[in-house]
Amino acid sequence: MNGLRGIKNGHSWKHFSKLEKILILFTVAILIISAYFFFKNEKALLCQRNIYKIIKRDKDYYKTSVIYLIYNVNVYCRPLLDWQIYKSYYDLRKIILFLPDYSDEDIQNFMRVFNIEEPIDIGRMDNEWYSVYVRCDNNKWRANLNFLILIINGRIVQIKGF
Amino acid sequence: MKKILILAFCFLPLIILWATGAEKIPVAELKLVCSFPEDDLYFGSFPAIDIDKEGFIYAVDNREHTVFIFNKEGKLLGKFGGWGQGPGELQWPAKISVDKKSGEIFVKDNTGINMFGPGRDFIRRIRTFTGILNLDAGNGRIAVIEPIPGENDLIGLYDYRGFRIKSLGRKYDLDYSKSQEIPPVLLDRMANDGAVLLDGNHVYYVSYVFAEIRKYDLSGEPISVKKLSIPEDIEKYRKQYRQILFETGVKKNKDGTITNFRILNDACLYGEHIYLLMLGYITNGRYQIIVVDKQSLEVKKRMILPSGLWPENIRVFPSNNRNTPLFLISFQDQASGSFLLGILKED
Numbered sequence: 001m002n003g004l005r006g007i008k009n010g011h012s013w014k015h016f017s018k019l020e021k022i023l024i025l026f027t028v029a030i031l032i033i034s035a036y037f038f039f040k041n042e043k044a045l046l047c048q049r050n051i052y053k054i055i056k057r058d059k060d061y062y063k064t065s066v067i068y069l070i071y072n073v074n075v076y077c078r079p080l081l082d083w084q085i086y087k088s089y090y091d092l093r094k095i096i097l098f099l100p101d102y103s104d105e106d107i108q109n110f111m112r113v114f115n116i117e118e119p120i121d122i123g124r125m126d127n128e129w130y131s132v133y134v135r136c137d138n139n140k141w142r143a144n145l146n147f148l149i150l151i152i153n154g155r156i157v158q159i160k161g162f
Numbered sequence: 163m164k165k166i167l168i169l170a171f172c173f174l175p176l177i178i179l180w181a182t183g184a185e186k187i188p189v190a191e192l193k194l195v196c197s198f199p200e201d202d203l204y205f206g207s208f209p210a211i212d213i214d215k216e217g218f219i220y221a222v223d224n225r226e227h228t229v230f231i232f233n234k235e236g237k238l239l240g241k242f243g244g245w246g247q248g249p250g251e252l253q254w255p256a257k258i259s260v261d262k263k264s265g266e267i268f269v270k271d272n273t274g275i276n277m278f279g280p281g282r283d284f285i286r287r288i289r290t291f292t293g294i295l296n297l298d299a300g301n302g303r304i305a306v307i308e309p310i311p312g313e314n315d316l317i318g319l320y321d322y323r324g325f326r327i328k329s330l331g332r333k334y335d336l337d338y339s340k341s342q343e344i345p346p347v348l349l350d351r352m353a354n355d356g357a358v359l360l361d362g363n364h365v366y367y368v369s370y371v372f373a374e375i376r377k378y379d380l381s382g383e384p385i386s387v388k389k390l391s392i393p394e395d396i397e398k399y400r401k402q403y404r405q406i407l408f409e410t411g412v413k414k415n416k417d418g419t420i421t422n423f424r425i426l427n428d429a430c431l432y433g434e435h436i437y438l439l440m441l442g443y444i445t446n447g448r449y450q451i452i453v454v455d456k457q458s459l460e461v462k463k464r465m466i467l468p469s470g471l472w473p474e475n476i477r478v479f480p481s482n483n484r485n486t487p488l489f490l491i492s493f494q495d496q497a498s499g500s501f502l503l504g505i506l507k508e509d
Binding site for chain 2 (some may be wrong): 071072073074075076077101102103105106108109110112113114115144
């Protein structure tokens with residue numbers, strides 16, 4: 001309270017006791033850290049909320065599925081994350097969506113190089129999925145990521161950028 | 163009688179040479195006519211290069227993510243690309259090929275092959291998903307070296323839309339278990355490092371590691387294979403690299419880096435010849451350009467580069483005197499360490 005009074009009365013920083021100074025600095029640090037995690041979480045939640053908006057509209061289709069949002073992958077240094085695991089789950093719907101500018105030839109090349117065979121749902125992101133991608137891809141490194149979204153019984157279990 | 167015998171003895175080696183069909187390969191010295199850029203432009207590494215039919219020089223700066231255009235006098239005329247993922251932007255571009263007839267420009271970067279029109283307008287991005295090693299474009303086809311794990315084919319032949327027409331050539335057959343420190347994908351890239359060259363009827367694969375040229379027709383049928391046999395020491399290096407890659411296995415250096423094994427640095431087609439850029443340590447000193455006839459794959463000439471240059475890439479283009487072409491190289495200047503472009507001609 002002395003501290004607060006000090007601020008109110010226009011006392012300078014040196015009038016606070018050592019303990020008061022430590023308490024104030026500690027409080028400020030806690031606030032900053034909380035704000036950081038809040039906004040970080042909020043960003044992740046925003047990405048998740050947008051995905052939920054789409055999958056809720058077609059619950060049965062997305063109920064148990066793995067969705068890949070692909071910006072750029074290659075067998076040399078940026079492989080398709082966890083594909084080797086998920087491809088063998090036959091009751092898991094596999095959906096691969098590419099950026100809208102992928103051509104049919106690009107998609108054919110992708111399937112050949114990654115040795116992907118039917119049955120999977122493959123195509124380009126529509127406007128809605130693309131805006132989800134952009135929201136999820138909003139990172140401080142300005143890196144363009146691919147995303148893996150795992151949905152079990154209508155709940156998003158995992159969103160991984162790679 | 164004695165005189166005749168002496169004369170016959172003198173001519174004997176010549177007669178033997180003629181009889182065995184041995185042919186002395188001519189050697190020429192090259193001199194540096196000019197080097198550029200001179201202004202405020204500094205390349206961060208060896209630029210990949212190519213030349214269009216008008217003689218404009220395209221140099222790809224990997225660090226600047228940009229393609230610079232020069233005329234033959236070294237004057238900077240323009241640039242395109244720049245860091246980004248949007249249409250016409252580039253990410254770590256590493257190779258370039260210009261269709262000599264249509265003028266279309268193909269730049270390989272991290273995302274695939276970016277196609278630009280003759281006016282440098284962006285046309286499309288072809289995604290390849292393979293981390294391609296090298297490319298050449300012409301006559302509506304793009305040939306790329308893409309060793310894919312699990313596949314035996316080495317070269318992919320695409321049309322300008324990115325449709326894969328054909329695959330051809332075979333990867334070197336490696337036993338990955340011998341090089342346990344190196345991932346198979348990287349090992350494939352090391353062993354198959356090379357150039358792919360396209361003319362109207364054939365595809366040539368030049369192995370940088372084993373200095374071997376393989377010639378295919380456009381249907382993918384192998385036509386011929388030739389191993390370079392000059393200089394004398396070449397077989398020693400070939401054997402050494404073969405032993406490491408196929409028998410003892412590749413190991414990382416103490417600092418975690420991996421040594422690349424190479425005899426050649428680059429190759430290009432011009433007229434009736436293939437020009438190979440041979441590393442200096444193979445020839446005990448200076449870098450050389452080996453000229454190979456593209457029909458027979460026989461060596462026709464050797465050209466020795468000036469000392470003080472570490473060249474990485476080579477292209478050939480016509481001079482005013484059509485019989486003696488000029489050579490464009492990207493190189494590091496030994497004295498200053500700068501990465502430059504240079505034009506060489508026969509001394």
